[in-house]
Amino acid sequence: MIEGLLELARRRANGGADALERRVERTALAFEAGRLKAAGVTEEAGANLRVLHRGRVGIAGTTNVGVGDVGAQHAVPLLERALASAELGEEIALAFPSTAKLPRVDTYVARAADAPLDRLIQIGQFLLQRLAREGCQVNVAIEREVGETRVANTAGAEGTYRSTGVAVSADIWRIAGDDVLAIGEVVEGSDLPSDDALEAVVQSITTRLDHALRIVTPPEGALPVVFTPAGLSAVLLPVTQGLSGKAVLQGISPLANRVGERVFDAGVSLTDDPLAPGRTASRPLDDECVPSRVTCLVQGGGVQRFIYDLETAARAKTESTGHGQRGIFGKPVPAYTNLIVGEARVPGPGSRVPGELGGGLLREVNDGLLVDDLIGVGQGNVIGGAFSHPVALAYRIERGEISGRVKDAAVAGNVYELLKRIGGLGNDARWIGARFAPSLLLEGVAVARR
Amino acid sequence: MIDRLTAALQGSRADFTEIRVEQSWSSAVTMRGRRLEAATASEDQGGFVRALNRGSGWGTASFTSLDQLEAMVARADELSRAVRLERPIRLADVPPQQADRVPDLDGDVRGVSLAEKKRLIEAYNGEMLAVSDRIVDTLATYRDEVSEYWYANSEGALLHEVRPEVTLSGTAIARRDGTIEKGLESIGLRRGWHSVQGKAAGFRAVAERAVRLLDAPTVRGGTYPVVLDPELAGVFIHEAFGHLSEADFVYENPQAREMMTLGRRFGKPVLNVGDNGAASGLRGTLPFDDEGTPTQDTALIREGILVGRLHSRETAAAMSERPTGNARAISFRHPPIVRMTNTYIGNGRGTFADLIRDIKLGVYACGAFGGQTMLENFSFTAAYGHMIRDGQVTELVKDVVLAGNLFQTLDRIDHIAGDFRWNQMGGGCGKGGQYPLPVTEGAPHVRIEAALIGGDVPA
Numbered sequence: 001m002i003e004g005l006l007e008l009a010r011r012r013a014n015g016g017a018d019a020l021e022r023r024v025e026r027t028a029l030a031f032e033a034g035r036l037k038a039a040g041v042t043e044e045a046g047a048n049l050r051v052l053h054r055g056r057v058g059i060a061g062t063t064n065v066g067v068g069d070v071g072a073q074h075a076v077p078l079l080e081r082a083l084a085s086a087e088l089g090e091e092i093a094l095a096f097p098s099t100a101k102l103p104r105v106d107t108y109v110a111r112a113a114d115a116p117l118d119r120l121i122q123i124g125q126f127l128l129q130r131l132a133r134e135g136c137q138v139n140v141a142i143e144r145e146v147g148e149t150r151v152a153n154t155a156g157a158e159g160t161y162r163s164t165g166v167a168v169s170a171d172i173w174r175i176a177g178d179d180v181l182a183i184g185e186v187v188e189g190s191d192l193p194s195d196d197a198l199e200a201v202v203q204s205i206t207t208r209l210d211h212a213l214r215i216v217t218p219p220e221g222a223l224p225v226v227f228t229p230a231g232l233s234a235v236l237l238p239v240t241q242g243l244s245g246k247a248v249l250q251g252i253s254p255l256a257n258r259v260g261e262r263v264f265d266a267g268v269s270l271t272d273d274p275l276a277p278g279r280t281a282s283r284p285l286d287d288e289c290v291p292s293r294v295t296c297l298v299q300g301g302g303v304q305r306f307i308y309d310l311e312t313a314a315r316a317k318t319e320s321t322g323h324g325q326r327g328i329f330g331k332p333v334p335a336y337t338n339l340i341v342g343e344a345r346v347p348g349p350g351s352r353v354p355g356e357l358g359g360g361l362l363r364e365v366n367d368g369l370l371v372d373d374l375i376g377v378g379q380g381n382v383i384g385g386a387f388s389h390p391v392a393l394a395y396r397i398e399r400g401e402i403s404g405r406v407k408d409a410a411v412a413g414n415v416y417e418l419l420k421r422i423g424g425l426g427n428d429a430r431w432i433g434a435r436f437a438p439s440l441l442l443e444g445v446a447v448a449r450r
Numbered sequence: 451m452i453d454r455l456t457a458a459l460q461g462s463r464a465d466f467t468e469i470r471v472e473q474s475w476s477s478a479v480t481m482r483g484r485r486l487e488a489a490t491a492s493e494d495q496g497g498f499v500r501a502l503n504r505g506s507g508w509g510t511a512s513f514t515s516l517d518q519l520e521a522m523v524a525r526a527d528e529l530s531r532a533v534r535l536e537r538p539i540r541l542a543d544v545p546p547q548q549a550d551r552v553p554d555l556d557g558d559v560r561g562v563s564l565a566e567k568k569r570l571i572e573a574y575n576g577e578m579l580a581v582s583d584r585i586v587d588t589l590a591t592y593r594d595e596v597s598e599y600w601y602a603n604s605e606g607a608l609l610h611e612v613r614p615e616v617t618l619s620g621t622a623i624a625r626r627d628g629t630i631e632k633g634l635e636s637i638g639l640r641r642g643w644h645s646v647q648g649k650a651a652g653f654r655a656v657a658e659r660a661v662r663l664l665d666a667p668t669v670r671g672g673t674y675p676v677v678l679d680p681e682l683a684g685v686f687i688h689e690a691f692g693h694l695s696e697a698d699f700v701y702e703n704p705q706a707r708e709m710m711t712l713g714r715r716f717g718k719p720v721l722n723v724g725d726n727g728a729a730s731g732l733r734g735t736l737p738f739d740d741e742g743t744p745t746q747d748t749a750l751i752r753e754g755i756l757v758g759r760l761h762s763r764e765t766a767a768a769m770s771e772r773p774t775g776n777a778r779a780i781s782f783r784h785p786p787i788v789r790m791t792n793t794y795i796g797n798g799r800g801t802f803a804d805l806i807r808d809i810k811l812g813v814y815a816c817g818a819f820g821g822q823t824m825l826e827n828f829s830f831t832a833a834y835g836h837m838i839r840d841g842q843v844t845e846l847v848k849d850v851v852l853a854g855n856l857f858q859t860l861d862r863i864d865h866i867a868g869d870f871r872w873n874q875m876g877g878g879c880g881k882g883g884q885y886p887l888p889v890t891e892g893a894p895h896v897r898i899e900a901a902l903i904g905g906d907v908p909a
Binding site for chain 1: 479483486507535631673702703825827829
């Protein structure tokens with residue numbers, strides 16, 4: 001594996017080195033318009049090397065690693081490129097972590113890794129059958145990934161883990177005249193989805209589709225808005241960007257210098273949990289050999305910590321929080337693993353059957369919106385907290401109930417203002433990719449229609 | 451390599467087999483603020499096999515170990531046979547091409563040291579930092595790539611190409627107290643080292659704009675006559691209309707086919723839209739797509755009427771239309787899907803001044819921070835804007851977000867100037883998990899009679 005590479009690097013780079021090797025085998029099925037259309041496999045391997053030479057950092061990556069090993073004929077050119085990169089690099093007081101005990105995390109499920117193609121096809125057929133509707137097109141995609149990651153450094157730290165990931169996504173398209181409606185759902189985890197989880201996908205899509213058939217006029221003004229676990233992205237993105245140690249170092253985070261201060265409503269808590277069982281973002285150590293641990297970012301509305309990788313930590317004169325993430329070609333960057341919104345308890349591996357839409361928060365709303373998907377999240381000047389997005393999928397709430405789908409409406413506001421006082425968290429917390437969150441009710445969101 | 455591909459194809463049991471192999475060298479140097487963020491040189495290589503059998507679906511295999519080529523051909527065939535289909539997949543005929551295309555590399559980037567690349571981008575980054583002490587952060591990136599590319603299929607196509615690419619991008623962040631603004635520009639070319647020299651003025655302009663935006667008011671939300679500059683008009687036509695003209699969106703869906711029926715009116719007679727993968731010297735330009743189909747200029751809207759769409763061999767056969775050379779993959783890691791190349795709004799008549807002359811109160815929206823379309827709704831964030839008052843361009847405004855319904859908005863384009871230009875931007879297009887695909891957009895100044903501008907939402 002990468003031992004040979006590091007042994008070579010030890011002799012040439014006087015400050016040491018670390019390396020990551022990843023091998024992935026992916027199986028993908030695409031069901032289009034109600035039938036299986038394509039099956040594919042991907043076999044990928046690559047190595048990323050970082051050297052520290054004369055106080056300067058250099059990086060190089062390659063997919064030219066041969067079969068089974070980073071052979072010497074591949075290792076030497078990779079090291080040369082990393083050293084050339086280090087010649088240009090700036091001086092950083094980077095310290096590679098030494099040996100440490102790693103936490104136990106379940107990242108590999110044998111029955112997911114070994115599931116034959118027919119088993120995966122069966123999952124897709126089940127969803128197609130259950131979602132079939134007159135006048136609608138159903139697409140399903142299934143992806144199963146089996147990976148092995150090895151990361152090690154010249155200070156003696158190392159870790160190897162196998163992982164599995166299964167993502168099943170389904171979407172239903174309904175086009176009536178010029179009205180295009182698309183509703184999707186994804187279930188993801190290290191194991192094959194349970195029957196309950198698949199049933200939850202069906203229920204989630206059909207509930208939202210049924211409510212969407214009736215189109216109503218959007219309300220207007222400063223109104224209460226319920227953001228579903230999926231619709232929450234626009235609200236969370238500025239906060240997670242602001243909690244990155246990198247943004248703090250760049251001087252662009254509105255949360256810099258506010259650790260310990262209560263910035264948000266007492267109901268707002270955010271935790272990063274790389275140890276959550278059964279999740280594909282979980283791992284025993286990060287991509288820089290730092291052991292994984294739970295990081296409390298915001299507790300009871302107060303800012304607790306920012307996330308750091310080795311380099312940003314060195315620059316900020318603090319410790320890495322174990323958030324180094326690296327691909328085959330670039331250098332490590334700080335990145336979240338599993339983000340838990342609300343109470344910092346470790347949720348179970350499966351997706352629960354979704355409760356009612358809005359998680360019980362609709363009752364509080366006399367006239368407002370339920371937002372499930374927005375257009376353009378991530379565009380523009382995100383980190384400042386201001387957002388303005390047309391809705392992709394949203395419903396009007398009247399007298400505590402959903403009255404129909406709204407089109408041609410936009411929501412706007414400033415996340416830092418809106419999160420000072422929240423209307424409540426729903427009882428419908430669930431996983432959406434690497435995020436576990438409930439619905440969230442915010443008061444005074446600007447709703448405009450056109 | 452050609453011999454290996456030919457031998458692997460001969461060993462395939464599938465009715466149709468195609469193989470792509472890529473070997474690429476790339477380097478990137480990024481400056482952030484006064485620091486070097488990273489300088490890296492990378493090597494990437496791999497292949498993609500796609501197999502199709504009668505009565506079956508597609509089987510595909512992607513791999514980084516080229517020693518596995520024969521095994522992967524067998525694997526793709528096996529997967530194809532595991533996908534049983536009642537309605538078969540057909541491929542429209544394309545005469546198999548044999549070609550060897552090595553373009554002018556315009557200063558092969560592989561012969562330039564990483565240190566020289568660093569000096570270049572460091573100088574450009576310095577231009578941004580020198581503009582004002584209000585510039586608190588910058589991001590300047592130089593990136594290049596040379597890919598050697600082979601394509602072969604069991605019908606006899608054999609292609610070898612060298613695909614060069616070089617991009618520069620600059621972001622400047624200006625800050626005063628709690629106000630943070632940014633400027634952003636990029637250049638992307640299918641050329642080499644010589645083409646990215648002498649670009650200092652562009653980087654200065656980015657930082658100057660970020661500083662000026664600190665004093666600019668947020669545009670007041672509402673409905674206005676809006677003039678798009680060629681950059682935003684290009685992004686608009688790509689995002690809002692281009693994706694709907696990709697045939698994989700409609701070919702399996704009767705309702706979508708109806709919505710996109712050829713002959714339907716989409717705009718006023720001033721509106722002409724097309725996609726030209728054969729245009730010379732652009733980022734979206736290639737001699738062949740990733741199914742070996744020659745690229746071409748495809749008319750999509752002519753005088754306001756929908757006249758065409760973009761196809762792969764599969765979608766063309768399914769709709770009894772002709773392949774247009776738009777099946778593209780971002781790399782050997784992905785299958786080819788229907789994509790745009792260089793998408794444009796055709797030239798109109800007159801000047802920019804003619805467009806704004808009779809506007810009493812309107813918005814001139816310029817540049818693009820980003821855009822997203824969801825079905826018939828879109829949202830674009832302009833980099834900046836100016837108010838138009840009594841036929842004149844006046845004060846700078848910020849947070850200009852253009853949102854609307856595609857059909858309404860296309861129909862409200864009432865005037866197109868005669869100042870067409872291609873926007874040689876970096877970045878790229880994303881679809882189906884494949885990002886960034888090099889594309890280009892082009893347009894003249896375009897006027898929309900009435901469009902919703904988000905921004906300051908009245909409480």
